[in-house]
Amino acid sequence: MTLLVAGIALVNTGDKTGPSAHGQRPAAASGTRSEPTTDSRAGARAAAARIAERLGGTEMMDNEARRRLFTEIAAPALRQKIIAEHDDAYDAEFFAQIGLSPQGKPPAGTEFISRTEASSGTVTHYQAQQRATVEVPCTGIIGLKGPDVHEPPEASQFTMTITLIWHRGEWRFTESKQT
Structure with a gap:
């Protein structure tokens, strides 16, 4: 799961072994109260799309924000495991592969661009008040921009399969896969 999310960033470079780095979007994810989701297929689709966009965001490059x-x-029972897996994946080696410092920062005078736009997905599995799996088509852009950058950010298309559980009235993230 972690390498999949991490691999989004490297789709454009041809290396699919590192962490995700596509776009940050301020839209609420399941787990926030500003955009509640319902225990329905539509609610699961909406939660999965918001989560996919957040997983592809620049906040994934910052340890505390991630x-x-x-x-x-994340589902509370899996939260620490998910955090640890992503902390391991977002390491200095991965950051170097996408042009960032060992701390996940862009070089001086540049900006790191990472955005993902998710479309409404397809629910492939749904159990009311239990679990849902949603395939979410995404378009992402990633790269550095600045006066001395010679390669513009690159776009890619991919599908994230997001698995959710229903926990205390909202959909919570358990895992993701990317194709």
């Missing part, structure tokens, strides 16, 4: 994200969206 941990806050998973604290917000």
